[in-house]
Amino acid sequence: MEYLYAILPWVLIFGIFWFFLIRPQQKQKKEHQNMLDNLAIGDKIVTIGGIKGKIIKINDNNIRIRVSSNVDIDFIKNAISRVEEKNSSKKEEITEKNENDK
Numbered sequence: 001m002e003y004l005y006a007i008l009p010w011v012l013i014f015g016i017f018w019f020f021l022i023r024p025q026q027k028q029k030k031e032h033q034n035m036l037d038n039l040a041i042g043d044k045i046v047t048i049g050g051i052k053g054k055i056i057k058i059n060d061n062n063i064r065i066r067v068s069s070n071v072d073i074d075f076i077k078n079a080i081s082r083v084e085e086k087n088s089s090k091k092e093e094i095t096e097k098n099e100n101d102k
Helices: 002-037 089-101
Strands: 044-047 052-058 062-068 071-076 080-085
Touching: 002 080, 044 062
Parallel strands: none
Antiparallel strands: 044 052, 044 080, 052 062, 062 071
16 A cells, blocks of 8 residues: 555656646647648748748658749758648639639
C-alpha cells in the first residue's frame, strides 16, 4: 500500500503533463499534416520563413510557389506554415462570367 502512495503523485504528474502538453501538441501536428495533405495548386500560402506566395506546382515532397511575376521558389512541404486563401476555381469562374457579360 505504501508503494501505491509513492507512485500515485508521479502518475498524477504524468497525467497532467499529457493532458496539457503532449495531447495538444499531437493534435496541432495532426491538423498541420492534414493541411499539408490538402494543398492544391492556386492556394495562397505563407512559409515558416514568412514568405508569401501562390502554389504553382506540387510534387511528392516539394512545392513551387510564385512570389512575384517570374520569381518562383521551391520549398519542402513541411516548410509551409499556413494557407491564407484556398484556391476557389468556382469563384474565379463566376468572376470571369460576370466580366464577360459586361
